[in-house]
Amino acid sequence: MKLDDWRNLPSTAMTPVYEAERLRWAHSLQWDLAPTLRTLERARADGTLPGLVVRGPGQSVVGWSYFLVQHGVLQVGALHARTADGVRLLLDAIFKTPEASLAHEALLFVYPDSPACESALQRRRFAVTRYWYMRRMIDRSCVAATDPRLQPMRDLDGPDVVRLLSRAYAGVPAARCFAPHGRIDEWAQYLSQLTHGTALGRLVAEASLVAPGDQPGRLHGAAVVTDLSASTLHLAQLAVDPGARRGGLGARMLDAMLAFGLTRQRSVATLLVSEDNLPARALYDARGFVPTGYFLHAERPLGRRVLTPTVPSVSRVSA
Missing domain, CATH: 3.40.630.30 (Gcn5-related N-acetyltransferase (GNAT))
Structure with a gap:
């Protein structure tokens, strides 16, 4: 597997990635992700939103992530890979970016596409909380x-x-x-x-x-x-x-x-609730909401030991 700065890729390389993600959210969550994906692509193409991709055979994108730093917090908005090794590869590479050097902690809120994401976060010493995605018919x-x-x-x-x-x-x-x-x-x-x-x-x-x-x-x-x-x-x-x-x-x-x-x-009402928020969960249960998936909130401090020498470097190629 090979890492690359996602800002190096042409739009055509990301189109199938976005479409797969749009379909996943639409099918599983009844959520139209298209407006968010258009915003992401504009920021990626402009070079203002950092991100990484994992390239597989034939240079296809088999993993991807994007992130930014606000108020000293590294915020990761997506973390997708087909295997736990791929997720860990992305995480370790993110920790080596210039943006991460400006942050003192990392926060993630992601909709995982496999259990590998949660296990990889835990192996990288993140504290992980599930947020249940609940829905009911109207x-x-x-x-x-x-x-x-x-x-x-x-x-x-x-x-x-x-x-x-x-x-x-x-x-x-x-x-x-x-x-x-x-x-x-x-x-x-x-x-x-x-x-x-x-x-x-x-x-x-x-x-x-x-x-x-x-x-x-x-x-x-x-x-x-x-x-x-x-x-x-x-x-x-x-x-x-x-x-x-x-x-x-x-x-x-x-x-x-x-x-x-x-x-x-x-026809559908949805919400997100932390697995730890028992009073809110009781209210939503009483109103007929049932969990149909989950998001992950993960956090950990950043320090010198976060960097791992085995992660290949990722260069930013100027247009």
């Missing part, structure tokens, strides 16, 4: 009474939602998936990605809700809903203020999303 059982206390989320609610997320996830290990260090600026960036990006689908403003609190600027809850495809609504985020829990607010916001989907002829 049918007549989703009819729910309107809660007048819930209001559509507006752009002006952004700062209040950011502060709510910070309160709701304070001290929760799973929060590192969203805001690695729990800082307000990280929560603001995360919310911006949900509301303006495409990584978790496009925002459905009419279905995204806030629950105002007793004080101006202090929300009791918020739900961010996105479109993963023409038929799939996704609960991208559901947060309830610690002081407003155990009153059924989370359930009412979830019911409102399902009822919205019914009125708009959506």
Whole structure:
């Protein structure tokens, strides 16, 4: 197997790779990945997004990954290879890149294409958590009474939602998936990605809700809903203020999303939840969501020992 900087490849070399990934997500997750793949390809072709490929017989791409560094964190957005050896080869090569030298820790959130990914991460001393991808059909059982206390989320609610997320996830290990260090600026960036990006689908403003609190600027809850495809609504985020829990607010916001989907002829509702978040899993189980797959969140500190001398170097060829 041979490693190469993916920015060296022509677009034609990546086209079958993207198509295979698009079909995998569409079939397994009912998720239209095409908008995200178009964004990736533009950044790859422009040379602004680092990544690696593993070349097999005939120079075909048999593994690939992309990554970037933000606030000293090496964030890996994909990690695909047919074998555990291929995954480890990619990981070790990523650790040797100039970008990795600027980071003090590595975080991954990936949809694995085989069990080899999880085992390879564990062998490289990553702490790995599964996030269950859960789904349910939207049918007549989703009819729910309107809660007048819930209001559509507006752009002006952004700062209040950011502060709510910070309160709701304070001290929760799973929060590192969203805001690695729990800082307000990280929560603001995360919310911006949900509301303006495409990584978790496009925002459905009419279905995204806030629950105002007793004080101006202090929300009791918020739900961010996105479109993963023409038929799939996704609960991208559901947060309830610690002081407003155990009153059924989370359930009412979830019911409102399902009822919205019914009125708009959506057929599937999905969400992601950490395997460690037992209260949330109990709520989703009670509402008929079942796990149909999983994503992996993995993290580890980076240090001098991460580098391995056996990994071949990867050169960047200028056009």
